[in-house]
Amino acid sequence: MKFNTKTIHGNQQHDPSTGAVMPPIYQTSTYAQTSPGNHKGYEYSRTGNPTRTALENAFASIENGKFGLAFGSGLAAIDCVLKLLNPGDEVISTNDLYGGSYRIFTKIFENFGVKFKFIGMENAGNIENYISKKTKLIWVETPTNPMMNIIDIEAVSKVAKKHQVLLAVDNTFATPYLQTPLDLGADIVMHSATKYLGGHSDVVMGALIVDNKELADKLYFIQNSCGAVCGPMDSFLVLRGIKTLHVRMQRHCENGKAVAMFLVNHPKIEKVYWPGFENHPNYEIAKKQMRDFGGMVSFVTKGNNIKDAFKIVENLKIFTLAESLGGVESLSGHPASMTHASIPKEEREKTGVVDSLIRLSVGIEDIDDLIADLNQALNLI
């Protein structure tokens, strides 16, 4: 089955009791048993719920994995992965990453004795310098947030396999429309389904997808033991979102490209970060590993002035200034004071997240309106 069919039909079946084409929202916490332990596969909705099962099956299908798990948020999914570890274990992570991931790593799991090393992974060979006997997990985000660096997943997976370290990829930005990390050798794919998978800015949710049964069982055990699951209504919404993922992503990519091209030619712009530019330092990897370049674009204005950045985001009319990304509507963000405020200024600036950086999540509105909006805001500085 091809991707555009999987988003709609992958691992799905009509409701066995009524033939309902969409799975009902099974708004129930528990399930009747005919005698103790004798039930129809569901006992309690933390452990499993049919609407969530339908969604978890869809997650697995679109990421080319065998097992999917749904959580109450992307961070709950990350939390589940980190609970595979023990005190003393080490994690190597990309240094340019989602602020909340950095926060859970350093402010929560370091307290439990897990150590984190944040490094550039554009050159996968560099990772070996940081691997020790205690290294248990490599954490990769690509494209990175918000600098749009591209990490070669296949090259990193070779290093991970050589040292028998798990490789997890946060695929939130790319989505399986653009890249399927399990096919490139990753062990775990993670999503903030809040973003493109849900796609309509109406739900917070996380996902994990794996191919290995033993690993899946460990993760299911943690999911059930720690309980950060999502409810049936949210499962239904994300399942509905996934059905249009491919058409939305196609438009996100088209509009993202047009916005990147407009900005790069604009006299007030210093630099645009978008992996589809031929002079992007990781362009060749992006072209090899991704089917298109996505709808996320970051830029810095000339003069690197925070006042200009604020003026732009405050005056955009169609782009809403808001946290998050990946919805049908265009959003703007100021990483230094919003998504990345939890990362210390020196750390942040080392990776390029300067005070004047603006990040756009380009939506699927008419491109002429989006460009006119950017143009009027840029003319104010």
Ligand SMILES: *Cc1c(COP(=O)(O)O)cnc(C)c1O
């Ligand atoms: C939003 C986001 C997360 C966290 O997900 P939540 O659903 O907000 O908990 C993790 N990684 C990336 C890349 C994100 O954009």
